[in-house]
Amino acid sequence: MARYVFKRILMMIPVLLGISFIIFAILSFSPGDPVMMMLGDNPDPQAYAELTRELGLDKPFFVQYFNYIASALKGNFGKSWITKIPVFDEILARFPTTFYITVGAICLKVLIGVPIGVISAVKQYSIVDNVGMVLTLIFASMPTFWLGLILILVFSLYLGVLPAVGAESWQNFVLPCVTLAIGSAATLVRMTRSTMLEVIRQDYIRTARAKGASERVVIYKHALRNALLPVITIVGLNFGVMLGGTMVIESLFAMPGLGTNTITAIRMKDRPMVMASVLYVAFLAGVINLLVDLAYAYVDPRVKAQYLRK
Amino acid sequence: MSDVLLSIENLHVTYRTDEALVYAVNGVNLNIMRGETLGLVGETGAGKTTTALSVMRLLPDKIGKIEQGKIYLDGLDITAATEADMRAIRGNIVSMIFQDPMSSLNPVLRVGEQIAEVLRIHNDKLSKSEVDRRVDELMEMVGLPKERKVEYPHQFSGGMKQRVVIAIALACEPKLLLADEPTTALDVTIQAQVLAIIRELKEMLNTSMLLITHDLGIVAENCDRVAVMYAGEIVEMGTVEDIFEEKDHHPYTVGLFGSIPDLDKNIDRLTPIEGMMPDPTVLQAGCPFYDRCPQRMDICNTEKPAEVMKGTHMIKCHLFSNVEKAANVEKVGEV
Amino acid sequence: MTTKNVDKTGVGKPDSRDYTKKRSQLKLIMYRFSKNRLAVLGLCILCVLALCAIFADVIADYQTMAIKQNIMNKLQPPSAEHWLGTDQYGRDIFARIIHGARISLTMGIGTVLTSLTIGSIFGALAGYYGGKVDNIIMRIMDVFLAIPNMLMAVTIVGALGGGLVNLLIAMSISSIPRFSRVIRSSILSVRDMDYIEAARACGTKDSRIIYKHVLPNAIGPIIVNATLSLANTILSISGMSFIGLGIEKPMPEWGSMLSEGRAQMRYHPNLVIFPGIAIALAVLGLNLVGDGLRDALDPKLKN
Numbered sequence: 001m002a003r004y005v006f007k008r009i010l011m012m013i014p015v016l017l018g019i020s021f022i023i024f025a026i027l028s029f030s031p032g033d034p035v036m037m038m039l040g041d042n043p044d045p046q047a048y049a050e051l052t053r054e055l056g057l058d059k060p061f062f063v064q065y066f067n068y069i070a071s072a073l074k075g076n077f078g079k080s081w082i083t084k085i086p087v088f089d090e091i092l093a094r095f096p097t098t099f100y101i102t103v104g105a106i107c108l109k110v111l112i113g114v115p116i117g118v119i120s121a122v123k124q125y126s127i128v129d130n131v132g133m134v135l136t137l138i139f140a141s142m143p144t145f146w147l148g149l150i151l152i153l154v155f156s157l158y159l160g161v162l163p164a165v166g167a168e169s170w171q172n173f174v175l176p177c178v179t180l181a182i183g184s185a186a187t188l189v190r191m192t193r194s195t196m197l198e199v200i201r202q203d204y205i206r207t208a209r210a211k212g213a214s215e216r217v218v219i220y221k222h223a224l225r226n227a228l229l230p231v232i233t234i235v236g237l238n239f240g241v242m243l244g245g246t247m248v249i250e251s252l253f254a255m256p257g258l259g260t261n262t263i264t265a266i267r268m269k270d271r272p273m274v275m276a277s278v279l280y281v282a283f284l285a286g287v288i289n290l291l292v293d294l295a296y297a298y299v300d301p302r303v304k305a306q307y308l309r310k
Numbered sequence: 311m312s313d314v315l316l317s318i319e320n321l322h323v324t325y326r327t328d329e330a331l332v333y334a335v336n337g338v339n340l341n342i343m344r345g346e347t348l349g350l351v352g353e354t355g356a357g358k359t360t361t362a363l364s365v366m367r368l369l370p371d372k373i374g375k376i377e378q379g380k381i382y383l384d385g386l387d388i389t390a391a392t393e394a395d396m397r398a399i400r401g402n403i404v405s406m407i408f409q410d411p412m413s414s415l416n417p418v419l420r421v422g423e424q425i426a427e428v429l430r431i432h433n434d435k436l437s438k439s440e441v442d443r444r445v446d447e448l449m450e451m452v453g454l455p456k457e458r459k460v461e462y463p464h465q466f467s468g469g470m471k472q473r474v475v476i477a478i479a480l481a482c483e484p485k486l487l488l489a490d491e492p493t494t495a496l497d498v499t500i501q502a503q504v505l506a507i508i509r510e511l512k513e514m515l516n517t518s519m520l521l522i523t524h525d526l527g528i529v530a531e532n533c534d535r536v537a538v539m540y541a542g543e544i545v546e547m548g549t550v551e552d553i554f555e556e557k558d559h560h561p562y563t564v565g566l567f568g569s570i571p572d573l574d575k576n577i578d579r580l581t582p583i584e585g586m587m588p589d590p591t592v593l594q595a596g597c598p599f600y601d602r603c604p605q606r607m608d609i610c611n612t613e614k615p616a617e618v619m620k621g622t623h624m625i626k627c628h629l630f631s632n633v634e635k636a637a638n639v640e641k642v643g644e645v
Numbered sequence: 646m647t648t649k650n651v652d653k654t655g656v657g658k659p660d661s662r663d664y665t666k667k668r669s670q671l672k673l674i675m676y677r678f679s680k681n682r683l684a685v686l687g688l689c690i691l692c693v694l695a696l697c698a699i700f701a702d703v704i705a706d707y708q709t710m711a712i713k714q715n716i717m718n719k720l721q722p723p724s725a726e727h728w729l730g731t732d733q734y735g736r737d738i739f740a741r742i743i744h745g746a747r748i749s750l751t752m753g754i755g756t757v758l759t760s761l762t763i764g765s766i767f768g769a770l771a772g773y774y775g776g777k778v779d780n781i782i783m784r785i786m787d788v789f790l791a792i793p794n795m796l797m798a799v800t801i802v803g804a805l806g807g808g809l810v811n812l813l814i815a816m817s818i819s820s821i822p823r824f825s826r827v828i829r830s831s832i833l834s835v836r837d838m839d840y841i842e843a844a845r846a847c848g849t850k851d852s853r854i855i856y857k858h859v860l861p862n863a864i865g866p867i868i869v870n871a872t873l874s875l876a877n878t879i880l881s882i883s884g885m886s887f888i889g890l891g892i893e894k895p896m897p898e899w900g901s902m903l904s905e906g907r908a909q910m911r912y913h914p915n916l917v918i919f920p921g922i923a924i925a926l927a928v929l930g931l932n933l934v935g936d937g938l939r940d941a942l943d944p945k946l947k948n
Contacts, residue, residue, distance in 0.1 A: 018788035023800060030804030137683075141929035143880050145887050146903060146921035149910065157911045203413040209368055210408075211428040211478065212400035225418050244793025251888045262796070263888060266803030274800065282791055301462040302417060 005290070012286040017069070019282050020275065024065050027271045034081060034269040055081065068275070077279075078272035080265075087276040091258065095280075097167050098257035101249065102242045104177035105184065110235060113185040114228075117192025121200065121227075122219055132189060140186035148179040148252045165254035176253045180246075184238065191234055195227040202226075229300050236292025240285030314382075315518045316342040316365065316486055321379035323360050323369065323542075330591040334360040336542035336598075338379075339617070342486065347512070347519040349533035349550075351526065351566070355587055357542040358522045362488040365520075366406055367396045384485055402432040405479035406488040410495050411472035415463040421474050422459025425449070428481045448477040452507055469500035473507065480511055487512070487519045493528070505532060526570060530554060535622075538563050541587050541598035548623035558620070560627045561603045597628065605629060677941040684937020690930030698747040705740035712736065712895050720913050730915045732906060738915065741897035742923050748898050749927060752813065753878045757871050759817040764824025765867075771825065772832030773851075779829075786822040794819040798881060802890045812891055816881060820874050827870050831863035865942040872935035876928045883924050899924050 035051050036043065052058050056067060071078070077087050120129040139147075155175060156164040163172050199205065200223055208222045247259035254260075258277060265273035297303045323335035335357045342348045350358045363369050364376055367388060381388040383404060386395070408414050415424060425445045429436065436444075446456040452473040463471055472492065479487060489508065493501035509532060512519055521533055529536055530550065537547040538560065546553070546560040553563065565583035585602040588594055596611040597603070603610065610628050618630045678684055697704065715735030723730045729738040771782040789797070801815035835841060835858055844854055883900030885891035892898035894905075899920040906916030 014784070015788050015791050018785070019792055022788070022792075026800055026804050031806060032804075137929060137932065138925070141876075141932055142925045143883055143900070143921065143928075145884060145900075146917075146924065149903060149907065149917050149921070153910055153914060153917070203408060203410060204416040206368065206408065207414045207475070207478070208416070208427075210366060210400055210406045212397045212402055212431050213427065214397060222416050222419075226416070229418075241793050245795040247795055247799060248884045248888055263799060263803070263890075266800060269804075278792065278796060278800070281793065281796065285791065285793070300418060302464050305462075305464070 005294070008290050008293070012283070012290075015286065016279060016282060020069065020072075020279055021065065023275060023278050024068065024271075025061075027269070027274060028061055028064065030269075032269055034271065037269050038081060072279075077276040080273045081270045082265075082268050082273070087273050090261065090273070091276055091280055094256060094258050094261050097255055098243065098246050098250070098259060100173055101176050101180065101246055101255070101257065102239065104173055105180035105242060106235065106239055108177055108181035109185040109188055112181065113188030114192050114231065116185075117189040118196055118219070118224065118227075120189065120193045121196030124197065129193075132193075136186040136189045138186075139182055140190075142183060144179055144183045145248050145252050147182060148175065148249060151175050151179055152253075167255045167257075172253070172255070176249050176255065179252075180242065180249055184242075188231070188235070192227065192231055195230050196223060199223045199227045225299075229296060232296055232299065233292055236288060236295070239292075240288045243284055243288075244281045313343045314341050315344045315384055316340075316520070317380075317382040318361070318365070319380045319382075321361065321364060321381065322377040323357070323364055323374065324377050325360075325370075325374050327373065332590045333593050334374075334542055334590065335364070336593070337614075338539075338542070338544050340537055340544060340547065342518050342520060344485070344518055345516045346534040347521055347532060349529040349536040350520060350522045350539060351524060351529055351536060352539035353524065353587065355590070356539040358539055359490050360542075361539075362406060362490055362520060362522060365486075365488060366400055366404060367391070367393075368400075368406070398432070401428045401479075401484070402482045403484055404486040404488065405482075405484040406490065407472070407475050407479050407492045409491040411468050411475055412495070414475050415471055417463055420460050420462060421466070422449075425459070425474065425478050425481060428478050432482050444481070448481055451480075451511065452477045453503075469496055469504060472496060472500075472504050476504070476507060476511070480515065480517070483515050484517060487517050488522075489519060490522045491524070492521075494523070494525075501528075508532075526566065538566070541590070541594070543598060543626065544624075545599065545626045546624065552621075552623040556623060558623070558625065558630060560599075560625050561605050561629070562599050565602075597626075674941045678937050681937045681940060683933050684940070687930045687933025687937060690926055691934060694746050694750065694927055694930060697743050698750045701744045701747045704743050705737065707740075707744060712897075720909065722913075723915060729919050730913070732902070732916050733909050733913075736897075738902075738919055741902060742899070742920060745897045745899045745902065745920065745923065746927070748892060748896060749879050749882065749924075752809065752816075752882055752892075753875045755813055756816040756820065756878045756882075757875050759813065760820035760874070761824050761867070761871060763817070764821040764826075765828045767821070768825035768828030769832060772829040772836065775836075782825070783829075786825055789818065790822045794881065795884070798885060799888075799890055802885065807890065807893050809892065812882065812885065815885075816878050819881070820878065823870060823874065824867070827866050828863055831866060832859050835859050835862050865938075869935055869939045869942065872931050872938060876931035876935065879924065879927055879931070 035048060035055070035057065039047060039051060056064055059067075068078070079085060080087050080090060083090065116132055120132045123129055152164045152175060155162045162174050164175070166172050205218060205222055208218045213222075243258075245259075246257060247263055249255075250257045250259035251263065258281070262274065262277040264270075265277065297306075318338055318340050321335050321338040322333075325332040325334055338357070338361055340348065350361070352358050360369070360374070363374070365381055365383065365388060369375065376389055379389065383399070386399070388396070391399075415421070422445050425448055426441050429441050429444055433441075445459055449456040449459055454470060454473055454477075458466075463474070466474065476492075487508075492508065493504050496504060505528065508519075511517070521528070523529060533550055535547070535549050536553045537544050538553070539545070540562050546563050548556070553559075559567075562583070565581075568581045569583065571580060583602055588598055588601060594600075596609075596613055597606075597615055600606050600610045607628060613628075615626050615628045616631055617624050617626045620630075701707070713736070715731075718727075718731050718735035719733050721727055721731040721735075727737045727739065729742070731737055732741070767782050767786070771779040797819055798815040801818065802811055805811040805814070841854060841858060844858070882891055883898065883903070886898045886900030887904045889901075889904065892901060894901060902920040903917055906913075906920070910917040
């Protein structure tokens with residue numbers, strides 16, 4: 001088992017390298033001069049040359065890339081070109097906000113999505129099912145930021161019960177989490193429903209009924225245990241995607257998280273900051289994927305057997 | 311206490327799908343005595359599984375429905391029982407084994423747990439150690455090492471999985487076992503083993519059995535009485551001797567036996583029965599075998615034959631009805 | 646009291662379910678689709694959208710209504726003259742939404758076609774040649790997949806600057822891995838079939854095999870994925886425009902209408918409600934059609 005984990009971690013390395021290369025290349029070859037951005041329109045030629053040298057921008061692309069990787073491997077991801085603070089400090093400072101939003105959204109989404117999905121499947125074609133299906137379609141089609149705006153309109157501006165911007169207290173996190181959760185919960189409902197429906201049709205469910213088990217036992221002990229397996233994978237993968245995609249929500253609610261930070265960094269052509277942000281998120285997503293796979297193996301004995309053989 | 315354990319009277323079962331209404335079982339009458347094995351033979355689609363599921367009241371929810379008829383199990387009216395009553399009997403008084411062992415067990419639960427479950431459902435007073443002991447006992451009874459009760463279904467072969475299924479079915483010592491083609495999905499050698507186990511346990515516990523199969527060889531070896539089913543109706547029923555040795559038979563039974571290769575004869579071709587089963591979405595007014603019967607008569611198309619009894623032997627065919635024999639002068643379409 | 650379906654003339658007559666009659670595949674799929682009410686609803690929504698996009702200029706003149714600022718008229722509520730009211734620059738909201746349809750659909754379709762083409766090429770190469778080629782291509786796709794979509798798009802647009810072309814590039818890149826996977830798996834599912842070997846043994850050219858066997862297999866999933874990808878693209882474009890990295894002002898893209906309208910939304914919610922409804926309807930229509938197509942192509946998957 002440990003060997004498998006180690007192999008997976010090794011496999012993340014080429015992926016991270018690939019990502020770093022692509023992003024570095026895009027940022028390096030894009031139009032716009034970061035040095036000009038920092039010094040203004042009519043920079044003093046000497047200051048310009050000095051800054052260029054300081055940032056290593058006078059060297060050829062591959063040398064720059066190599067230097068970057070070399071120092072990154074030592075743990076040094078550089079200083080932000082704009083703020084001059086080490087990028088990692090900034091990222092770590094902003095990470096909690098993004099993390100709370102994402103975790104809050106995932107919890108809400110699971111708490112709403114899974115029960116509704118299960119009920120829809122068990123009572124197929126009932127009112128709950130039909131209404132549920134219509135609602136999920138509608139919510140899944142809505143742009144999240146629009147939903148966010150409407151929620152702000154109702155709860156902040158009209159009712160005044162929740163704040164719209166900032167990240168001071170837990171109330172600030174309610175609307176962002178709910179916004180992210182609803183759209184995602186809609187997809188989860190459909191997924192859960194469809195796996196449950198499939199599982200309920202299986203022979204072993206019929207065996208359980210033939211034993212005289214009550215319907216509750218049949219659903220929870222037999223059906224749900226099997227249906228949740230693919231759901232775990234999806235939710236886990238979604239976590240990684242959410243971490244990287246909070247930009248729009250953070251922007252909407254003016255929260256000082258990684259997302260807004262990345263947008264600003266890109267606009268200002270702050271290469272070290274962008275690199276570090278992207279790599280950090282990709283790394284976290286990779287780790288989460290690995291954890292999800294391990295969790296899946298823990299829960300599904302057939303998969304566990306495969307891993308132990310490796 | 312009467313000798314009759316299971317009594318099915320005039321059972322009519324339908325399946326309602328989006329596209330059509332399927333008449334799966336049309337007026338089935340049969341009995342099973344205590345301790346006896348009744349074989350239920352017929353082609354795919356004859357309604358055998360539906361009949362068994364009706365006894366367990368396990369027809370697919372909202373789709374399958376018992377339209378008419380009565381089923382009595384050990385005095386209890388199954389057709390009128392509540393769902394709670396049924397849950398108390400399933401796995402306890404009557405059990406069922408299904409055809410495909412590969413998918414009958416829950417893949418994420420240990421095998422021992424799945425056997426223990428049926429014990430706990432019907433015996434909630436048992437202590438944990440008693441349940442464990444009984445699970446061990448059952449594993450050994452079906453020929454599986456008790457140490458393997460902590461393993462998962464995917465670690466067992468098809469034949470071994472079916473043994474687990476048998477253990478689950480017989481755990482509470484039911485009075486009736488419904489076995490729906492229990493060996494069809496298994497290799498021939500494993501088939502023999504599994505059937506031997508079923509026979510052994512049946513003797514030990516004096517369980518009655520409804521053995522559904524399409525294999526006449528299995529019927530000959532394992533059954534006391536046989537019922538032949540076609541298109542939702544029982545067309546012939548009797549003791550094993552009646553069916554295998556008597557000379558009078560329903561034309562369908564003749565066709566079934568004729569389709570089996572005979573070691574003693576030297577023939578070039580097998581004789582299948584021409585045609586296919588009638589459309590199950592259409593209710594037949596006359597005998598359902600009319601289209602394919604080499605001995606059909608006009609009346610066969612318009613009137614359902616009565617069940618003619620000759621001792622223990624029942625044949626549902628106009629050919630054997632005395633009234634019809636007397637009045638019938640010409641036969642049409644002999645092939 | 647005779648039964649139907651019984652023929653008295655011969656033994657073994659086939660019953661009324663005539664399995665030999667073959668409906669054309671396409672007709673069968675279209676028939677199944679048409680029975681699905683939600684899918685048909687989605688199709689209607691899409692048709693309305695497409696009509697808006699095509700006839701946008703006829704419905705509302707671009708320059709005078711959607712772009713030209715008219716401060717005198719600003720922030721009018723819905724009225725007979727301005728069906729959905731005006732925004733803070735006096736521009737007619739209804740007109741802007743209609744033209745927004747054109748922008749969203751054009752950009753969306755452009756993106757999907759681009760990523761479909763490029764993705765198919767990669768997927769075909771990977772699926773057909775297998776081995777090392779397959780491995781390399783799939784690894785590269787994995788790298789792109791590992792970067793969250795939005796992040797990738799934002800980086801590209803942020804780096805290359807705004808504008809339609811750059812946006813198209815950014816959006817396409819996110820969708821390429823998905824299409825290459827679809828094509829690759831279609832090819833893989835067919836490649837090892839016996840009848841392909843038989844065809845090769847008869848001397849059939851590879852290109853003909855691809856044309857006659859692989860493509861028909863792949864078309865179904867491609868169309869389904871294309872529809873869903875279009876829905877996602879429209880959502881992404883509006884999201885990007887919302888944070889200011891997408892379509893540039895003053896073009897009436899729905900997402901940027903939302904970001905512009907935000908400041909006014911307390912007293913003039915119409916600025917924010919209607920563009921959002923437009924996006925939701927477009928995406929809903931596409932999702933319904935995509936689901937409907939998926940069910941029509943393989944009803945076994947339906948529950």
